[in-house]
Amino acid sequence: MYLKSNELVIRHATISDVQTLCNWWADGEVMAHAGFPNGVYTDSEKLKDSIRNQTDGAARRIIIEIDNKSVGEMNY
Numbered sequence: 001m002y003l004k005s006n007e008l009v010i011r012h013a014t015i016s017d018v019q020t021l022c023n024w025w026a027d028g029e030v031m032a033h034a035g036f037p038n039g040v041y042t043d044s045e046k047l048k049d050s051i052r053n054q055t056d057g058a059a060r061r062i063i064i065e066i067d068n069k070s071v072g073e074m075n076y
Contacts, residue, residue, distance in 0.1 A: 001062070012054070013061035013073065018047050020070050021061070 003010040013021065024030045026039040054060050064072040 001060070007067045009063075009065040009068075011063055011065070013051055013063050015048055015051055017061075017063050017070065017073075018044050018051065021047060021073060024073065 001010065001012050022042045022044050025036075025042045028037045028039045031037070031039050051061060059075050062074045062076060063070050064074070
């Protein structure tokens, strides 16, 4: 998936997003809204494997970018 409208991009996560995702998930301020005020530890190697094994028929991690900067993520 790759959707672009002006400065907004919604795309599949890639291996290059792993460190950003791990940093976000470890940050309690970022994760408090999801019920994890102390953040969540994420094994970067397992996350890489998960991203490598994503298929169109299964849940996918999505990255949201504004002006070429990653600003959020979601799953579908």
